[in-house]
Amino acid sequence: MCSAVDGRVEKSVARSVAKAAEALFEVQRPDGSWPNRRPTAVLGTAGALAALHVADRERSNDLIERGAAWLAGAQNADGGWGGVAGASTQLVPTVIAAASLHLVSPHTSREPVQRALDLVKSYGGTEALTDPGMAHMAATFLALAGLQDQQASRRIPLELLLLPQRLWRRRLSFRVAPFVAMAFIQARHSPPEARLQRLLDRLARPAGLRTLARVERGENARGGYGGDNWLAAVVCLGLTCAGAPRRAVLDAVGYLRANAHPDGSWHIMQGLDLIGGSYVARGLADAGYRADPRLVRARQWLRGCQQEEAFEVYGAPPGGWGWEGPRGWPNFLDSANVLAALAAGGGEAGTGDGDGDVDTGEAGTGDGDGDVDTGEAGDAHLRRGLRWLVSRQDRKGSWGTFVPDTTLPNDGPCPYVTAQSVEVLLDSGVSRRHPAVRKALDWLLAHQRADGTYEALWYRGLTPGTAMVLVALGRAGLAGHPVARRARDALLRNQLADGSWGPGETGTPGDDPSPGTVEETAWALRALLACGVPADDPRLRRAAEWIMTAQRPDGRWDASAVCVHIRGFAYYVDGLIVDGLALKALGDYRGAVAALPYEGQEAS
Structure with missing residues (x-):
């Protein structure tokens, strides 16, 4: 039986979420997107x-x-x-x-x-x-x-x-x-x-x-x-x-x-609006704003960024997303993030081919007939994107980033991208028994590091990969699996004294394990909730409070250099990803707290 928690916690989280949502909607563009400041590089x-x-x-x-x-x-x-x-x-x-x-x-x-x-x-x-x-x-x-x-x-x-x-x-x-x-x-x-x-x-x-x-x-x-x-x-x-x-x-x-700036600098990649915007759209949905017309407009903008042309050099068909929008380098991570935001729309109607199933185009990768049945008839962009994502899966079950089955280490199998793909497939109504999901889960279970952690290709340190895999395993009903327990214990072991998380001990220059970040703390908090750690656990409460304390007076959060530009050698900050991650984590935490009895109530 869970112990009772103070109802004031839920109210504090609700205020924090509302403040962040108000701040984000205030700066949203008329087309539904959000401006994302590109850091000088x-x-x-x-x-x-x-x-x-x-x-x-x-x-x-x-x-x-x-x-x-x-x-x-x-x-x-x-x-x-x-x-x-x-x-x-x-x-x-x-x-x-x-x-x-x-x-x-x-x-x-x-x-x-x-x-x-x-x-x-x-x-x-x-x-x-x-x-x-x-x-x-x-x-x-x-x-x-x-x-x-x-x-x-x-x-x-x-x-x-x-x-x-x-x-x-x-x-x-x-x-x-x-x-x-x-x-x-x-x-x-x-x-x-x-x-x-x-x-x-x-x-x-x-x-x-x-x-x-x-x-x-x-x-x-x-x-x-x-x-x-x-x-x-x-x-x-x-x-x-x-x-x-x-x-x-x-x-x-x-x-x-x-692209030269007046101060003499040049910025990092163009088009970070799509990456950050997909995080914000999913975070707002998880925080209770799924049906808000402003968020509906954001999802429509994301649909409009789906690529209509093949990218010849990667052998990629149309249907994916890249960080620059309708053109550019399509990749699996950005596509999975956009699909996660669209899946949170609950099957609302978009525009597209009207096809009811997600046909992978690959023999033997569907429920016996090559299709991924999402159970949703509304969003053709979502279905088409899922087809594209499944077609990009490695033969062994993992996902990299740009090219399937690559031998390039910087684009090889990635636990984070694989787990993110599993989550979005399950969120979209794809069966846990579908071969693409089964193969991915088997790959994740077989590729845990000895210390219980997982790496990520495009986020620094060990916290994001470990957290994302835990979310996928919990979503797939495997929270009790020994691999999931080891990952959970590794996350809890790396929590800092103030309740936050950093990158963990990696030995990589630039990975300082002593201070926590909002991004890494949010990843960890959401993962621990997904694998069954109760919301009244003091470690989770300290994490949520740390995130809320870090919130700026204007409702937003300061970003940290956790995004990877060159793996292990250069990081950058994304001013929207941090907001999306914080909202995701606080939204999940608020839901978990709401399910617990308040002080003075009889626990059922």
Whole structure:
């Protein structure tokens, strides 16, 4: 029997939720979306400086000077940089920022560059980077700046693109654009010595240019790659080094120039409105606003962002979502988040094909007939999105992010994305016995870390992945499974004394386990409720109170750098995700508290 709780707790949560909802609806756009401030990015700024210096120095000199001043001013006290201004120091942003400063202003930036290089040396140098791609990227920027000889770098096999696309797609995945660009930069500054390698490089160069053109055809803007100033800068450098047609170079230059801020910085990815907006829409629904006309309008906006064209380079059919909206890089995480928001609408009618079932198009992946029966006849966008999501599942049952069954570690099987996909399928009425759900659950049960935790590809640390898997297991009726119990115990073990959660002990630079964040605390609170920990448990009450105490006077919450830009090497903040997560957690907590007897009531 549960002990009684003070009814004032439920009222406090209700006030907090109402305050947040009022603040969010106040800034909602007429089309139903929410504005999401794009944080200034160290990598985006450093990359843009290097690219404009190499490709457009004379015309862009004023932008380069302002950018160098901003970058030097964003340096942390220890001599390094994080992924965004003010974030904890991480190795990759530090190397790239130092190299770019030395490249564009070697004399005026001597002191900050030396401080950064000393710090990098104390970390073990670029050799300490465990990701070969990022180690090569760091070495290349140092070589561009004349700070390191690139001759020793491993050669990038551009001739891989001479093979049929189906043979290299899974190996390169979303790194195809930087792969081509880095190969071009390397060939320019460290040309191959062997005759055969020179021949292969010459033959593969047109294939590389064609591949970049195919990527760009799926983008929202000419010269923008992934809607990311950092990636656009790397490609701009590659195109310049390859002697590509001037039009292609100028498109990339124009994209970077258009995104320069007056203070000299460049922001991170374009289009974070969709990611954050999907979190907010789901959070408001879970907090009791599901039928609010303003939230209905938000879901309609999300439907309008569903992609109507295939993304050729990933082999992705129409029907998914990406962070930039109707065009751009479709991915499984953003699609699952949007689908979660649509599923919370309870099957309200959208527009679409009128098809009653979600046909996966894959033999053997449905309830014996290839269909995913959602039990809902209203939302055609939801059904189409679920079809798309199931078609992107790995053969082993997991989901990555961009390409199924990839061999690229940064896009490989992800516990968070897999669990999120399971939750949205179940929320949409798909049977627990459906093969796609069964395979995913089996994969999750078999891939827990020894300490009971799970990782996430696109959120830092161990709290988000562990929490999301717990939600999926609880939703699937497996809260009592030994794997779920170990995950629950791991979360409870990592709760901080003040009631919050941080990333846990990871040993990764930038992962400070001592302070908690609203995002990680909300993930953990929701997960513990989903796996059966009662709302009157003091640890859950402290978590909810911590979230409410962290709420700003205007009703919103401050975001922390928990979103991953480059896995393990650069993080960023999202000002809407934090609000959506807090509302989700408080909405679930309020519902659980409401089910408990108040003090003075007889417990049933």
